[in-house]
Amino acid sequence: MLSIPPRLWLGPAILALSGLTALPAVQAQQPSAVDARAIWPERSLSACRTAQAEAVDTCLLRTMQKSGARPQAIAAAKGLVAAGNPGFISAWRPLGKAGLATVTYPFRANTNQGSLLVSSDGTAVDIDWELLRDEDRATDTWRTFASAHPDSLPFAPASFVGTTDSEDGGHSLLFSTPLKSCHACATDGSLLVSYEIDKEGVVRSRKLLAIK
Numbered sequence: 001m002l003s004i005p006p007r008l009w010l011g012p013a014i015l016a017l018s019g020l021t022a023l024p025a026v027q028a029q030q031p032s033a034v035d036a037r038a039i040w041p042e043r044s045l046s047a048c049r050t051a052q053a054e055a056v057d058t059c060l061l062r063t064m065q066k067s068g069a070r071p072q073a074i075a076a077a078k079g080l081v082a083a084g085n086p087g088f089i090s091a092w093r094p095l096g097k098a099g100l101a102t103v104t105y106p107f108r109a110n111t112n113q114g115s116l117l118v119s120s121d122g123t124a125v126d127i128d129w130e131l132l133r134d135e136d137r138a139t140d141t142w143r144t145f146a147s148a149h150p151d152s153l154p155f156a157p158a159s160f161v162g163t164t165d166s167e168d169g170g171h172s173l174l175f176s177t178p179l180k181s182c183h184a185c186a187t188d189g190s191l192l193v194s195y196e197i198d199k200e201g202v203v204r205s206r207k208l209l210a211i212k
Contacts, residue, residue, distance in 0.1 A: 034072070034076065034089075034092075034099070034101060034118050034122065034124070035072075035092055035094075035099060036092045037070050037072040037073070038070070038072040038073050038075075038076045038089045038092065038101065039073060039089055039090060039091060039092055040064055040067075040069045040070075040073040040077070040088045040089065040090065042088070042090060042104065042106070043063060043064075043067045045059070045060065045063060045106050045107075047059065047063075048060055048063065048106075048107070049107065056086055056107050057081040057086040060077065060081070060086050060087075060088070060106070060107075061074065061077060061078065061081065064077055064088065073088060073089060076088065076089050076101075077089075080103065085105060086105065086106070086107055087103050087104055087105040087106065087114075088103070088104055088106075089101045089102065089103055089104075089116075090102050090103065090104040090113075093160070095117075095160070095163065095173055095197075096163065096171050096197060096201065097120045097197065097199075097200065097201025098117060098118060098119055098120060098173070098197050098201050098202075098203065099117075099118045100115055100116070100117055100118070100160060101115065101116040101118055101124070102114075102115055103115065103116060110183070111128075111155075111156050111157065113157050114126065114127075114128040114156060114157055115127050115128060115157055115158060115160075115175075117173065117195055117203055119197075119201060119202040119203045120200060120201030120202060121200075121201075121202055123202070123203065124203075125195065125203050125206070127158050127175055127193075127195070128156035128157050128158055128177075131154035131156060131158070131177055131191065132153065132154050132191070135208075136191075136208045139208055141208060141210060141211055142208070142211065144211075145179070145188075145189060145211045149179065149181070149188045149189070151181040152179045152180055152181050152188040152189070153179065153180070153181070154177040154178065154179055154191045155177065155178050155179075155180060155183060156177065157177075158175040158176065158177040158193070159175065159176050159177070160173065160174075160175055161174040161175060161176050161192070162174050166196070168198065168199060169198075169199030170196065170197050170198040170199045170200075170204075171197050172194045172195065172196055172197065173194065173195045173197060174192060174193070174194050174209070175192070175193050175194075175195070176190045176191065176192050176193075177190065177191045177193070178190055178191075179191055179211065189211045189212060190211065190212050191208070191211055192208070192209045192210045192211065192212060193206060193207065193208055193209065194206070194207050194209050
């Protein structure tokens with residue numbers, strides 16, 4: 001069972017988001033599925049970036065509503081806004097009983113995309129949050145790499161690599177994040193992380209597998 005409380009809700013008690021190793025199960029009445037219906041095909045947001053009285057998050061939601069965005073897309077954007085991360089779901093990929101939502105953060109200065117690994121119960125993991133954790137730094141895998149590349153760190157976003165089946169009927173999802181000392185620097189390696197999904201489609205754990 002996952003012990004850290006979720007960081008964020010996307011929509012009215014629909015999607016709980018955590019970037020931590022563990023998530024508690026979320027019980028929501030009549031949950032709305034987060035899937036391809038939550039995608040918003042981006043329109044011009046240049047007016048939201050100019051100096052004006054209206055806040056960028058308010059402008060984003062207004063633009064989405066005026067463009068005819070689906071209720072699921074607006075609910076997801078409202079959740080991101082409430083968490084202080086104005087953005088919207090720009091792509092969706094089913095991964096077995098779970099799914100991967102690409103989030104666009106149009107007003108960030110750097111790294112304008114991120115990914116949410118969404119469980120079948122509506123909970124989700126921000127796989128680009130805390131890419132390198134204390135438990136990762138304690139592994140021999142990281143210590144060996146860090147001794148050779150002391151200034152190298154993971155740079156989001158992570159990329160989906162593949163899936164492996166588990167004996168219990170679930171599956172593991174593998175993600176890769178480049179390791180380098182700056183955005184423009186050469187890549188020193190890749191951080192390979194596995195997320196375990198149970199047979200019900202719920203994200204249960206995260207593990208550093210390797211550095212290549």
